[in-house]
Amino acid sequence: MFLRSFNIVLLSFIFILLTTLSETEEIEEDKPKEVIYSNSIRALSELREIENSYLEHLASYVSSLSQKVENLRTFIDSVTGSNLNSKTDPIQYVSNPLNSFGLVRRAHEDWPKFIAYTKIFKNLTVENEELQKLVNRTPSADDMREALLGMHRIEHFYDLKSSDMANGLLAGGQLGTRMTVPDCVALADFMYNQSEFRRSAEWYRLALSALNELQNSTASPFHIPNPDDLRKKFIMSRLQEGSINNLSDYLMELTQDREIPLIHLRPNPTLTAIERGCRGEFPPGPQLVCRYNSTTTPFMRIAPLKEEEISRNPLIWLYHDVIYDSEIAQLTNMTRKEMTQGTTNNYTTSGQVSRLFHVKVTDDDGGKLDKTLVNRMADISGLDVGNSTSLARINYGLGSYFPEHSDYVDIKNHPEFTEEGDRLMTFLFYLTDVPVGGSTIFPAAELAIQPKKGSALFWYNLHNDGEPNPLTRHAVCPMIMGNRWVLVKSMLNYEQMFTKPCYK
Incomplete structure (x- = not known):
């Protein structure tokens, strides 16, 4: 009797457990997956399309209201009244970093406030539900942090x-777009939390100055800060690096023209090689050779390619007009869902793993276009590309960059790669022009290459004896303007044992 009762209790427990697990799975399925928009222009353009839908629903909602309509229209006009109309091509819109940052901040901070504001109108639930669906797709706190970074x-x-x-x-380019007060405050708060106190003080002063210039105050219930709070934060930022004895000086700085930079209260840190390269401070490169390469493979005798010798140590060449517009259109015609989040690599990039961009990698034998491009790399390099394509298509986003890293892994330190060998060389195809920022730089060699659509950078990561060449360590400067698409492929050393020529 006891055993029977025990079995009944046990079966009841199992039933409850299975029911709970089933309900948990349903909740997990209904819960939207976190999306990071900031790390690629493609994803940011999708967020811009979401915002366009949000504005359309919001405009429809506002047209049905009889009260508080001016406050709602102020928000709409602040977005659609800029130099770029809301219906402008999303990629063109988010290629402007001020537009991208404002877009992420609005979607993360402003949209939920308007939802709460509009819920008081119970008779307009349909539009409210549509707006809420769009708000559920807005950037997360992590995405907002990526945009601030x-x-x-x-x-x-x-x-x-x-x-x-x-x-x-x-960087010398006038965008025709201005940052809003909330944009300035968000950056100021972020700089303060990063211990960049002089910069945070400048952003607080800018926000206060812009706030004084505002003529339309109807938006103040939503996101316009209190001027006294901005003044307090400015003083706190200055005191973090200064002295209470100089408080009168800091109060005077508040009244200065915002164009006047604040005095450094701490010594300026020494510039790194990467910062010098990104700012265009590397010396002019050597005047080497430009020629038609017609000798690498028999096919090159029929269709030679334009070759520019960039460096002899490390060995770097830049090939011009080696990928066509039709191929580029096909390679970049992807949605965000077809790409994954790209991060730093523990083997080749030291430090904490960071989100960088969105990427799609082809690890199989690829399609027709992939095979065509890999064969083109074989014509350029004269190397054996094998049967696998292993092409990586990468799209950078708002201020995206790649810290200094190596493409080689140095198998002496990572013997797990001994069987396949180290990465001998790298191909980097530029699929778009980048007007400002986004250079590929080799800090130790003091070389900087600005992306040019249709060109390809080709370099050897290893010396003739297979030892890594530290001069090939490279980085990507932060994006400012444009849409940086690249196509990357590396070839392994052992696969080229009998084909790679020895260079002096």
């Missing part, structure tokens, strides 16, 4: 004045 990199790596950035003047 991108803007921080742009300012830091290129040593830009905050007042220039706020006015849309980035």
